[in-house]
Amino acid sequence: MHYRKEIDGLRAIAILPVIWVHSGLPYITGGFLGVDVFFVISGFLITSILLREFENNSFSLVKFYERRARRILPALLAVIIITSLIIPFISGNPKFIGDYGVSVLSTVLFSSNIYFWQTSGYFGTASELSPMLHTWSLAVEEQFYIFFPLLIMALFSSGRKIVVSALILISIASLLISEWGAANSPIGNFYLLPSRAWELMAGALAAVFYLNDYVRKIRAKLSTFLAGIGISFILVSYFLFTPSTLHPTSLTILPVLGAVLVLLFSEQGNVIGRALSIQFLSMIGLISYSLYLWHQPVLALMKKIYSIHLEPSQILTAITLIFSLSYLTWKYVENPFRDRKKFNESKMLKYSMASIVIFSLVGLLLKENMQIQKVIFPEKMARYKKMQTAEQSFSNQMMFDDGCKFWSNEFNENFIIRFNKCAEKHGQSIFILGGSHGMDLYNAIAMNASNPFIVSVSKGYCRAHKFIDPPENMPKCQYEDFKLFAAKHSKNISHVLYTQAPYRLFKVEEKEATAEDLSIASIKEVVDYLVGIKEKYSLNVVMIGMLPSLKTAPIHWNYEQSFDKQHENIISENSTSLSLFVDSVFSSKLKEYEIPYISKLVAFELNMPKDLIIDGDITYSDKTHISYAGEKVFGKRLINHLINEGYNQFNVSE
Numbered sequence: 001m002h003y004r005k006e007i008d009g010l011r012a013i014a015i016l017p018v019i020w021v022h023s024g025l026p027y028i029t030g031g032f033l034g035v036d037v038f039f040v041i042s043g044f045l046i047t048s049i050l051l052r053e054f055e056n057n058s059f060s061l062v063k064f065y066e067r068r069a070r071r072i073l074p075a076l077l078a079v080i081i082i083t084s085l086i087i088p089f090i091s092g093n094p095k096f097i098g099d100y101g102v103s104v105l106s107t108v109l110f111s112s113n114i115y116f117w118q119t120s121g122y123f124g125t126a127s128e129l130s131p132m133l134h135t136w137s138l139a140v141e142e143q144f145y146i147f148f149p150l151l152i153m154a155l156f157s158s159g160r161k162i163v164v165s166a167l168i169l170i171s172i173a174s175l176l177i178s179e180w181g182a183a184n185s186p187i188g189n190f191y192l193l194p195s196r197a198w199e200l201m202a203g204a205l206a207a208v209f210y211l212n213d214y215v216r217k218i219r220a221k222l223s224t225f226l227a228g229i230g231i232s233f234i235l236v237s238y239f240l241f242t243p244s245t246l247h248p249t250s251l252t253i254l255p256v257l258g259a260v261l262v263l264l265f266s267e268q269g270n271v272i273g274r275a276l277s278i279q280f281l282s283m284i285g286l287i288s289y290s291l292y293l294w295h296q297p298v299l300a301l302m303k304k305i306y307s308i309h310l311e312p313s314q315i316l317t318a319i320t321l322i323f324s325l326s327y328l329t330w331k332y333v334e335n336p337f338r339d340r341k342k343f344n345e346s347k348m349l350k351y352s353m354a355s356i357v358i359f360s361l362v363g364l365l366l367k368e369n370m371q372i373q374k375v376i377f378p379e380k381m382a383r384y385k386k387m388q389t390a391e392q393s394f395s396n397q398m399m400f401d402d403g404c405k406f407w408s409n410e411f412n413e414n415f416i417i418r419f420n421k422c423a424e425k426h427g428q429s430i431f432i433l434g435g436s437h438g439m440d441l442y443n444a445i446a447m448n449a450s451n452p453f454i455v456s457v458s459k460g461y462c463r464a465h466k467f468i469d470p471p472e473n474m475p476k477c478q479y480e481d482f483k484l485f486a487a488k489h490s491k492n493i494s495h496v497l498y499t500q501a502p503y504r505l506f507k508v509e510e511k512e513a514t515a516e517d518l519s520i521a522s523i524k525e526v527v528d529y530l531v532g533i534k535e536k537y538s539l540n541v542v543m544i545g546m547l548p549s550l551k552t553a554p555i556h557w558n559y560e561q562s563f564d565k566q567h568e569n570i571i572s573e574n575s576t577s578l579s580l581f582v583d584s585v586f587s588s589k590l591k592e593y594e595i596p597y598i599s600k601l602v603a604f605e606l607n608m609p610k611d612l613i614i615d616g617d618i619t620y621s622d623k624t625h626i627s628y629a630g631e632k633v634f635g636k637r638l639i640n641h642l643i644n645e646g647y648n649q650f651n652v653s654e
Contacts, residue, residue, distance in 0.1 A: 006266045007041065008285025009276025010259065013231070014038050015288040017238050019295045019322065022128075023315045030241025033255045035137050036199050036248065037234060038292075040259035042141050043203025044210075050149060051207065054156045061149060066345050068145045069352040072138065074337040075290050075329050077355055080104055083131050083297045084362065090301050092560065094370040094384055096129075101366025103132035106139075108359040110146070113139040117191040129304050134296035136191050143193045144200050164208055167201050174198035175250065182246040195248055199256050206260045215264060223265040227272035230261025290326035290334060298322050384559035390618035391555040393628035399439065400446040404429075407442050409459040411481045419489065422453050428494035430649070432456035433482060435463050440626050441499045441544055444635030450651040457482065463500040465525035468507055479529060486537040494649055495540045498530060499600075501624055502546035502582045503575075510549055511574065515581050523585055531593045543590060544638075545599040546579040548572065548606075553622040563618075567609040576601075576608070596645075603641040604634040 014037035021031030053059035087100055099119075106115035113136040120127045127133055155163050174197035181189025189195045209215050218226070237255040241247065266273040276282075284291070302310060302318045310318065337343055343351070365372075374381045399407045404422035408415040422429065430451060432442040438458030446454045462477035486493065503510035506517045526543075534541040551572045558566055579601060587597040600606065611619060611633075619630030626634055642650045 004267075005282050006268070006273040006276035007045075007263070008283075008288075009278070009281040010037065010041060010262055010266075011285035011288040012281040013234060013276070014041070014259075015284065015291050019291065019319065022295060022299055023319065024310055025315065028238050029243070030238045030245070032243075033234075033237050033241055033247075033252070036252060036255050037259045038137065039140070039196060039199040040203040040206070040256055040263070042144070043200035044207045044263050045203075046145070046148065047152075047204035047207035048210070050152050054152065059149075059153070061153070062349075063345065064149050065145070066348050066352075068142075070337055070343070070348050071289075072142070073352055073355060074333050075293055076107070076135075076138070077359060078329055078333045079293045079297060080107070080132075080359060080362075083301075084366065086301065087131070090304055093556075094373055094381070095388065095555070096304075097369045098367050100131060101363045101369065103130060103135070103363075104366060105360055105363030107132055107135040108356050108363065110139050110142040112136050113143075113191040113193070117188050120187075128308060129300050131297040131300045133300070134292065140191075140193050140196050141200075144197070148200075148204075160208070164205070167205050167208065171198040171201040171205070174201065178248045178252075179250060182249045186246065189248065199248065199252070202256050202260050203263065206263045210264060219265055219267070223267060224270040224272060226261050226264070227266040227270060230258040230265065231272055233258025233261070287323075287326045287330040290329040291322060294325045294329065295322050298325070380560050383557075383563065386613075386616070386618055387554045387557055387559055390621050390627040390629070391553070392621075394621040394625060398443070398628055400443045402446070404453045405446040405455070407439065407446075407456045407458065409457065410476075410478055411457055411485050415455075415457065416485075419455060419492070422455075423489070423492040426453035428492055429453040429455050430495050430497065431493045432458060432497045432499075433464075433479070434458045434499045435501065435504075436460040436625060437499050437501050437547065440547075440631060441497065443628075444626070444631040444638060445497075447631060448635035449639050451649065457485075463504055463526070464498065464529040465505075465519075465522040468504070468519055468522060483533065483536075486533060486539065490537040490539055493539055495542055495647075496533065497542050497544055498526075499544040500526070501549075502579045503549055503624065505582060506578070510578065511551070511572070513574070513578060515578070518578075518582065518585065520585075523582075523589065527586070527589050527593070530590065530595055534593070534595060542596045542598060543586060544603070545583045545586065545597060545601070547600050547604075547624065547626070548575040548579040548608075550575070550620055550623045554618045554620055554627075555622070563613060564609070567612070570612065571608050598641070598645070600634075600638075603638045605637050605641075606634075 014034035016034070017028050017031030018034040019031075020028050050059065050064075053064075084100075084104065087097060091097070103112060103115060106112040112132060116127075116130075116133060116136050120130065120133075151166065152163065155166055174194060178189055178195035178198065181192075181195045234255050237258065240254075241251075245251065262272065262276075266276060268274060268277065298318050298321050299310075302314060306314055337348075370381065370384075401407065404418075404426055406415075406418060419429070430445070430449075430453070432438055432445065432454070433456070434441060435458060438456060439460070442454070442456035442458060446456075457478050459475065459478055461475050462479070464479050467474070503513075505519055505522050506513040507519055508517050530541050530543060533539055549572055550570055552570050557563060557570065563570075580599075583597070583599045583601065587599075590597045604611075613619065614629065614633050617627070617629030619627055619633060621627040621630070639650050
C-alpha cells in the first residue's frame, strides 16, 4: 500500500471526539465511538500489510511483532514513566496508587481490558479518574495482533476465498456475541475482544476488497458519494449515541460502516479525500496515537486535582497540555524509534522484552505501595487503615443475617418462604423499609436488638417518592410490592420502620441547598405512602429520620494528618441544619395522622465531631451512610431511645 494521507485525516476524525467527550464537553455525546473507528483502521492497515507480505512470500512473524512493538511500546512506556512519577505528588492515597500499579501491570502484559472489565465500568467517576483506563483499547488491538497473523498464516495457502469466508464468519459470530453481551454482560461486552472483533474484521474485509476489480469500478464512479456517506455515518453517530446507548451492538454498524466506506472510497481525487488530507487533520492524525495515550492521564489527574467536572479554563489547560505532550512524544519518542538505523530489529526486541519485565516490576511495586508505606510511615498508615475499614463496611457489603433476622432487596420467593417459617415460629416481625439507609437501619437494629424476628426489604437508591432528578436507568423499587406483601402478611408485622436520606428531598445538590429548596411535593408523597399502608393494612408505622451527610467520605480524608485536625473539612453544618429542618417538616405532617417520627439526630444521640470516631473506629462508611462501627454504636442508642419512648417490643442484646 502507498501512503494515504486521508487515513491520517480519518484518525483525526476519530481522536478529536474522544478527547472532546472525555473532557466533559457537551453535544458530541457519542465521541467515544472514535475508538471504534480506530479499530476499523487497525484492521484495515494490519490486513493490508499481512496480505502484501504473504503474497510476496516475505512474511515473518517475528518481524511483524517487532514492528508492532516499535509502534506501540516506546510512546506507551514514556507516558507510563511520566505518569508514574507525577501520581505520588497528586495523590498519596495508597489505594489509588495501588490500583494504578495494577493497571500499569495489566497494560504492559496486554490485558488491561480484562482488568478494567473486572474492576470498573467505562462511564462514571471511578473510571474517569483512572489514568490508564484508555489502555483497554490498546489491549484489544494487541490481542488482535497476537492472534490474527496466526490465523492468516493458517489459512492463506488455502486461497483468498477461504480467508474471506473466515473473516466473514468471525465477524458474524462476534456481532452476535456483542448483541448477547449488551443485554447480559454490558461491561464485558464493552471491553473484551470477542465482542469487538467484528469491528477489526470490518477493516480487514475492507483491506481484502480494496483492490478488487469490482470495488475499483465502483470507486471510479461513486467514490465521492460513498466516501461522503461514510463520513456522514461517522459524524451522525457521534451525536446520536450517548453513554447509555447499548454498545457495541448492531447499532454500532453505523460508525463502523462509515469508517469502511471512507477507507474504501476516499482518495486524493475526490472531495472527501482532499478534505481529510488538509494539513491540520493530517498532522493530528500523525500524532493521534500520542494524543490517545496522553489524553486520559492528563484529564484523569486534572479531575483528581480539581473536580470530576472541570471548569472551561481547566479543560482548555488540559487540552493544551495534551497536544503539547503528544507533539513532543511523537517527535522525540515515536519518530526516533522508527529509525531502524538507530534501533535495529535485534535491539528493538531486546528493549521490548526488557521494558515489559521492568515495567511489570514497577507495576507490582506500585501495587504493593501500602505494604511499603506501612514500614516507613506506620502512624499514617494506621489512620489510612481505619479509613479503608470504614469504606469497606458499607451496608451493601455486610448485611446481617442470623436465623429470623434477614434482609432482601426484593420480595422474592426465598424471602417469602423464610418469612412464613419465621412467622409460624415467632408471630410478628419488625419490618424495615427504605433505600440504602434502610439497609443501614436494618443492620443497626438487627445486630443490637434481642428481638428474634427482624426483617427488611430495602434497596439502594430507592425511596417512597418520585425521583426529583431521575437516573437514566431507573431501579425497580420495592414499595408497591410491599403493599401486595402486606395485604397477605400484615398480621405478622408488629411495626413498619421507614427511613431515607435527606439529600434526596432537595431540588439541588445538598452542599448548595437551603430550606427553600426542599421539595414539599416529595415530602407529601412519602407521607401519603406511609399513611396509605398504615390505614389500608392496619399497620403500626414509624418513620426514622434523617442522617446528616459529611462533606468528605472517610476514604478521602487526609491520612497524613490527625483526624481531629480535619473537622472543618469533614463535618457539614449545612447538612445538619437541613436534616433538622426536614425532621421538623416530617414530624409536623405525620403527626396529623398519628404516625410517630423519630429523629436520628436525637435517637443516635449524635454529637459531632465527638461521634465521628468512637473507640478508635470511624462511624461513617461514606459521606451519607454509617459504617459497621456506627451501626453497632448508634443502633444500640436507637434501641434504648425506642424503649424509653415506650416501644416495649424492643429489647437490647447483651
